[in-house]
Amino acid sequence: MKIINLPLSSLSLAVCLALTGCGSSSDNSQLVEKASDTAKTDNKDTEKKPDSNDDNQTLxxxxxxxxxxxxxxxxxxxxxxxxxxxxQVKEISLLVNGKKVDTIQSAPWVLDWDAYYWGNSSVTLAIETVDKDNKVHTSAAPFNVKVTNAVNTALTFSELDAQLRNTDSLSVSLNPVNHAEFYELKVEHNKSETILRSAQAQVELTELTLGDYKMSYRATNAQGQAGPWSKAQEFALLxxxxxxxxxxPNIELTEAGxxxxxxxxEQEDGLYLQLSLHGPANLSLDSKDGQPLVFSELTPGSYQLEASITNAYGHKSEPTIWQLVLEAPQAPANVVTTMNVQGEQHKVTFNWENNDNLVSYVVSATNNSTHEHYTAKATDKNTLDLMLPAGEYSWQMQVVDIAGNESMWxxxxxxxxxxxDVQFENVSSNPSTAISTADNSTIILSQKGNDNWLAKLDVYGNLVWEKTISKPGYPPLKTLLELPSGELVASxxxxxxxAGKSYSxxxxxxxxxxxxxxxxTQNNTGGERFGDITSAVLWNDQYYRxxxxxxxxxxxxxxxxxxDLTSGEILISEPFVHNFGAHRIEAAQLVVIDxxxxxxxxxxxKETHSEFGLNYVAVFVAKLDKTFKSTHSWQSKNIVSDFHRAIKLDDQKNILVFGEDTAFTITTYKLDQQLNVLSSHNKSLNINLAWQSAMHVDPDGSVNAIGMEYSPSTIYNVYFDSHLGFVRKDALYSPALNSSPAWTLKAQDGATVIADQMAPSSGLRVIRTLF
Known part of the structure; x- marks a missing residue:
């Protein structure tokens, strides 16, 4: 830039604005104010130059x-x-973007500039000079400077706690900004933004709610120039x-629930406790009155109880939580049952511990075979009776509490x-015999080791007593009878x-x-060697074997x-003699007719024993009077072989005869009282039926027997009609037997008692069941 020096006498003033003073640097800006037109010459190529002693100098x-x-x-x-x-200077002014921001009239020549209001921008600076003649001179070449956002550094808040409680207002003090016309405070809370305006560097925040806050502020000057926002200040209202x-809490069950x-x-002033209950009922209480908090008439269920503190501003604390279960009534866990025979039924008594909160009990039982349903109810007591026939039942209990709430079943x-189904270790299942007593108990005669074993089971399978009978010889007792007195006789x-001796x-x-x-009694005189007591009966209150x-x-x-039942002596010993032709007689069973x-x-x-051929020819029955003389006799006509298995009486005093050949072909005969044949049948079953001990005659004259088929090994219940004709065989899966039963009994209440072998160990298994 060319600098033109004008004499002062011509009232021309040159103002040079340079970064390092007036000079020829390209970075400098020089302001030259030309002289008035009167100072110009007509010759544009000539210029008046100051002398060294000229008073006119460049400013x-x-x-x-x-x-x-x-x-x-x-x-x-x-x-x-x-x-x-x-x-030469009257005053100097600083212009920012053409606007005058400060003016000074004397040294030191330092101008104040509130750069904050132009933060984060590029601005143009210029100098305006008024000389002593009041002539205004402005820069012909303003220059730019960059104002950063850092100009907001001084914008700070007064000391502020990071966390506040128990208030809903806050006085915010701002660090003042020069020449601020007003301030704006920006408040961010809960994803919303609010801007407050204040003429003072003090702002009151009111009606604050809980949460995190972020604040920043800015100032605006009189010219409407707003500076950048300050750095954010954060606080949390808790x-x-x-x-x-x-x-x-204390929980109590009442009649109302x-x-x-x-x-x-106790709480500090202005604070109170609030309880909220959530579940089947949603309720809320507070402790403003200082009294205990009571939720009443609640029903069973799962609840969440929340306790929180609330202050005078309605601000609530985080809750302390309990998970509560108000129990529905529960049926007693430990129920003891006892049973007693009541005629043809059984009184089952249910007992349990007393519970003052329960008022009624219902027991429901279902017979698993017949599906018949039985129910009994008890009120205000801890015992209940239910009359049931023999059988297996599924039962449940339901209770009602004092508030009327019903339990689940x-x-x-x-x-x-x-x-x-009971078991006895080391007791033989075969040979074994048993009788059913008048009270439906079962008395069992068997062997345990080298001794006889005698035991009584009640109708419920409880062992009433057991005895071990140690006598000479291998366990000798095989038959068992009950006397009217309840005493027992075994032979x-x-x-x-x-020694080559045999004893009865x-x-x-x-x-x-x-x-x-x-x-x-020794019975092998005259060369006999083997004696056997095969049957015994009680006839006219006397014992016969x-x-x-x-x-x-x-x-x-x-x-x-x-x-003699008093001493055990033999009173009568009468040989059985009868002419059945040229046959040997092997007597097996006595039966009382009347x-x-x-x-x-x-x-x-056969008359002569054969070591290799068939010896059994037929079965026989003879009726004897009181002197043991034969009055009637009958023998089967099987042309091959017939072996005696058992005889039974039906309700009409007909004699039912069961035989078997060597190939499991069953022969059945029904004889009237004169031993006339009413019917006869044979059937090949390949089942080993335990006729003597595992057969029962039903009131209608039909017969069923239990036995095992060995290939494959299956237990069957075999049915014959009233004429002893074969009807069917049913595989017996329940109860599951391990072998062909040693004996079965029909008890007076219709139950069947079965002797089975324990598996896999040896022992006696006794099952009482209903078919």
Whole structure:
């Protein structure tokens, strides 16, 4: 830029604005104010030049604090100006973007500039000079500087807590900004933004709600120039502190329902406790009155109880939470059942611990076979009776509490009424016999080791008593009868092979199984070796046993003996003699027909024993009078072989005869009282039926028997009609038996008692069931 020097006398004034003073640097800006037109010459190529002693000199004004593209970070800054001749200057002004921001009239020539209002922008600076003649001179070449956002550094808040409680207002003090016309405070909360305007550097925030806050402010000057927002200041308005160390509420069941009571601890002034209950009922209470908080008439269910502190501004603390379960009534877990026979039914008594909160109980039982349903109810007591027939039942209990709430039905339990499945280790299942007593108990005679074993089970499978009977010889007792007095009589035999002697034995026991007397009689005189007591009956209140003695030539001598029930002595020993032709007689069974008649049955063998051929020819039945003389007789006509299995009486006193050949072909005969054949059948079943012990005659004359088919091994229940014709065989899966039963009994209540072998170990299994 060319500098033109004008004499002062011509009132021309040159103002030079330079970054480093007046000079020829390209970065400098020089302001030259031309002289008035009167100072110009007509010759444009000539110019008046000052002399060295001329009073007219050039006035230069230079900015020495800033240069082009300078960076301004301060909120307020000063622009320093260098003046070559202060006497020529009346005032100097700073222009920002053409607007005058400060004016000075004397040295020091430093102008104030509130750069904040132009933060984050590029601005143009210029100097305006008024000389002593009041002539205004402005820069012909303003220059730009960059004002950063850092100019907001000075914009700070007064000390402020990061967390506030128990208030809803806040006084915010702002660090003032020069020449601020007003301030704007921006408040961010809950994703919303609010801007407040204040003429003072103090702002009141009111009606604050809980949450996190972020604040920033800015100032605006009188010219409407707004500066940048300050850095954000954050704080959180918190609710009261959550309740601490709170006790569990008291829960009580009343006739109106559950009652939940909580006694709140003392709170600071302005604070109170609030309880909220969520669940089947949604309720809320507070402790403003200082009284215990009570929720009443609540029903069973799962609840969430929330305790919180609320202050005077309605701010609520985080809750302390309890998970509560108000229990529905529960059926007693431990129910004890006892049973007693009541005629043909059983009184089952249910007992449980008393519970004052329960008022009524219902027991429901369903027979698992017949599906019949039985129900009983008890009120205000802890016992209940239910009359049930014998069988297996599924039962449940439901209860009602004092508030009338019903429980769920309890888990299903199994109740066995006069049916059972019990086991006895080391007791033989075969040979074994049993009788059913008048009270439906079962008395079992078996062997345990080398001794006889006598035991009584009640109708529910409880072991009433057991006895071990140690006598000479292999366990001798095989038959068992109950006397009207409840006493027991058992008979049997044993052989002393070393001495070559055979003995028949009879014993009497008390009704509790204690030995009353025991007798044994040698029966192998005259060369006989083997004796056997095969059957015994109680006839006209006297005890008779059937003795069969086999000689070495395989001939048999059969004797009916009466035993004195007081002493055990043999009172009568009467041989059984009858002409069945050229056959040997092997008597097997005695059956009482009536007070005047006794029946004897067995097998007829060929006259001469064969080691390899068939010896059994037929079965026989003979009726005897009181002197043991035969009045009627009958023998089967099987042309191959017939072996005696059993005889039974039906309700019409008909004699039912069962035989079998060597190939499991079943022969059945129904004889009237004169031993005339009413019907006869044979059927090949390939089933080993335990006729003597596992057969029962039903009231209509039909018969069923249990046995095992060995290939494959399956237990069957075999049915015959009233004419003893085969009807069907049903595989017996329930109860699942391990072997062909040693014996079965029909109890007076219709239950069937079965002797089975334990598996896999040896022992006796006794099952009482209903078919």
């Amino acid at each position: 230069s004004v230079s900015v020495v604090s800033h240069s082009a593209n300078s960076v301004v970070n301060a909120t307020a800054t000063q622009v320093s100006v260098s003046v070559s001749d202060e006497s 609710g009261p502190e959550a309740p601490a160390a709170m006790t569990e 559950y009652s939940l009571t909580y006694t709140p601890p 309890s888990d299903t339990k199994i109740l066995s009424v006069a049916v059972y 049997g035999n044993f052989t002393d092979y070393n 034995v009879t014993a009497k026991f008390s009704e509790t199984g204690d030995e009353v007397w025991y007798t044994q 059937l003795q069969s003695v086999r000689a070495q030539d395989e001939s048999y001598a059969t004797t009916i003996q009466q035993i 007070s005047d008649q006794l029946a004897i049955s067995g097998s007829l063998l």
